[in-house]
Amino acid sequence: MSKLLAVGTVAFDAIETPFGKTDKILGGSGTFVGLAASTFGIETGVVSVVGGDFPDNYLTMMNSKGINTDGVEVIKEGKTFFWSGKYHNDMNSRDTLVTELNVLENFKPVVPESFKDAGIVMLGNLHPLTQASVLDQMTERPKLVVLDTMNFWMDIALEDLHTVLKRVDVITINDEEARQLSGEYSLVNAAKKIHEMGPKYVVIKKGEHGALLFSEGKMFFAPALPLAEVFDPTGAGDTFAGGFCGYLAKTENISFENMKNAIIYGSNLASFCVEKFGTERMQELTEDEIRVRLQAFRELTQFDINIS
Amino acid sequence: MSKLLAVGTVAFDAIETPFGKTDKILGGSGTFVGLAASTFGIETGVVSVVGGDFPDNYLTMMNSKGINTDGVEVIKEGKTFFWSGKYHNDMNSRDTLVTELNVLENFKPVVPESFKDAGIVMLGNLHPLTQASVLDQMTERPKLVVLDTMNFWMDIALEDLHTVLKRVDVITINDEEARQLSGEYSLVNAAKKIHEMGPKYVVIKKGEHGALLFSEGKMFFAPALPLAEVFDPTGAGDTFAGGFCGYLAKTENISFENMKNAIIYGSNLASFCVEKFGTERMQELTEDEIRVRLQAFRELTQFDINIS
Numbered sequence A, B: 001m002s003k004l005l006a007v008g009t010v011a012f013d014a015i016e017t018p019f020g021k022t023d024k025i026l027g028g029s030g031t032f033v034g035l036a037a038s039t040f041g042i043e044t045g046v047v048s049v050v051g052g053d054f055p056d057n058y059l060t061m062m063n064s065k066g067i068n069t070d071g072v073e074v075i076k077e078g079k080t081f082f083w084s085g086k087y088h089n090d091m092n093s094r095d096t097l098v099t100e101l102n103v104l105e106n107f108k109p110v111v112p113e114s115f116k117d118a119g120i121v122m123l124g125n126l127h128p129l130t131q132a133s134v135l136d137q138m139t140e141r142p143k144l145v146v147l148d149t150m151n152f153w154m155d156i157a158l159e160d161l162h163t164v165l166k167r168v169d170v171i172t173i174n175d176e177e178a179r180q181l182s183g184e185y186s187l188v189n190a191a192k193k194i195h196e197m198g199p200k201y202v203v204i205k206k207g208e209h210g211a212l213l214f215s216e217g218k219m220f221f222a223p224a225l226p227l228a229e230v231f232d233p234t235g236a237g238d239t240f241a242g243g244f245c246g247y248l249a250k251t252e253n254i255s256f257e258n259m260k261n262a263i264i265y266g267s268n269l270a271s272f273c274v275e276k277f278g279t280e281r282m283q284e285l286t287e288d289e290i291r292v293r294l295q296a297f298r299e300l301t302q303f304d305i306n307i308s
Helices: A029-038 A056-064 A102-106 A128-137 A151-156 A158-165 A175-182 A187-196 A236-251 A256-273 A280-284 A287-301 B029-038 B056-064 B102-106 B128-136 B151-156 B158-165 B175-182 B187-196 B236-251 B256-273 B280-284 B287-301
Strands: A004-007 A011-017 A025-027 A044-051 A067-075 A082-087 A094-100 A120-123 A144-148 A170-174 A201-205 A211-215 A218-222 B004-007 B011-017 B025-027 B044-051 B067-075 B082-087 B094-100 B120-123 B144-148 B170-174 B201-205 B211-215 B218-222
Touching: A004 A029, A004 A128, A004 A236, A011 A094, A025 A029, A029 A044, A029 A056, A029 A067, A029 A236, A029 A256, A029 A280, A044 A102, A056 A067, A120 A128, A120 A236, A128 A158, A144 A236, A151 A158, A151 A175, A170 A175, A170 A236, A175 A187, A175 A201, A187 A201, A187 A211, A201 A236, A201 A256, A211 A256, A218 A256, A218 B287, A236 A256, A256 A280, A256 A287, A287 B218, B004 B029, B004 B128, B004 B236, B011 B094, B025 B029, B029 B044, B029 B056, B029 B067, B029 B236, B029 B256, B029 B280, B044 B102, B056 B067, B120 B128, B120 B236, B128 B158, B144 B236, B151 B158, B151 B175, B170 B175, B170 B236, B175 B187, B175 B201, B187 B201, B187 B211, B201 B236, B201 B256, B211 B256, B218 B256, B236 B256, B256 B280, B256 B287
Parallel strands: A004 A044, A004 A120, A011 A082, A044 A067, A120 A144, A144 A170, A170 A201, B004 B044, B004 B120, B011 B082, B044 B067, B120 B144, B144 B170, B170 B201
Antiparallel strands: A011 A025, A082 A094, A201 A211, A211 A218, B011 B025, B082 B094, B201 B211, B211 B218
């Protein structure tokens, strides 16, 4: 088993969906990645920053799941990053109502000594220079560096993004962002161009339409599990990434064939995440539930055609 | 092997895509279904109507593929159904420029004697009463009745649609139409409601996002093959349906497990259809090409996770 280091936000979210709305609840990419990875029983460390307003019991909950939060800096006089959004009826689009960066504005991630040798590093959606600073702190080149980014960084820090991409093995990105980064409409062509920017593996997330893995002419696709009800999509992409990294950290096999399984594990965990508000469903998730739903994924996708 | 009877349009299309535009070329749902089904070497009969302006060599081409066109009525003094459309850059949306119903307006399908005992009947996207009139002509209840429809008929002939749906085993429908017909946004819930209207099997087509098969709590999903270039999506849905029906006619096994394979065969053939304008790619398609791409579908979707 490898250690997994996840850098990202630990935050407050306030969410409105057609099913209801929440006050400030626990959110953030680092939180969702950590919770998803924790289902594999690996050593996961989260690097992030919160303010003095962040409840201790959220960190206690994460620790109880085996997530190391030594890298979560607490700035007593600061306020925690806060995001608020409202989902439309189709659950695929949302309006951001509030973004308060707060302590995130001057976030300088510090990797705890005990995670400087992590085999897998997940660089959450942050400024490319912040992402690079994490890699600079590692004692040796991690076995696998996974990076998530978004259109915002392409707009304001494209050159820095290109620089850090050269140090990355896997990029996870959504379809529209892949098109923006590559200038190609076809996702096959987009993946090819992004591959040339550095990452050997390109994972394109399509939300309810599943996820694609590309590498050197090879492709793999995992659908999202069709659900009767998507309650709150917040964190699904990060949960997917956490499941992907967690499975690879557990199995220590970064072949394309094993990455297929990692994609399925990621999709599987994401299908739970959306069933309740925020992290609620991930906090209560059991091994049995995960196993039963993996079987559903198998039945959903596996077929038996003899090709002679 | 069962005989396959396909009722649908045989028509002229004029298509504009970002890659170019065509004059009037061969199109129509019956044509695409027939061409797809013909790859299985089964007996396929097409029932349709054309005008005096329809070139003999189109019918000759279909016959050369083993498609029986005895049921294609030629109205010498009439004009063939004509559709013209323009695709947007994303290839997922299009504007209809021209629709001339012509001989289709008073189409009364007549099933040839030799196909009144067909085991599988594919009712193309026509008025529900026209679809029902085909079933009335069969000497016995076919083993499998597949129906395609669209929002237009839900708008103007919903009651007739509900009546014919009670006589149908499989409905193929796109995602937006499934939502309209059921009043449910979630496709899982939509399929459940449509199932209650009659069809035991509900196939929901999502274009570039693949296709879902639902039956009595079971689900199967096939992605569309990601392509570097989609040249012309016209006929892809009908080609999918033709591949689905053709495979079932060839294997004579209408279990859910075998329908999974049929969905994959349909998706496989549709992936060729979009590579050239109109029916061009389907006309030249070889068995070897089909086999090679089935292997690509396998690599795209199959994984190997031990669930203990």
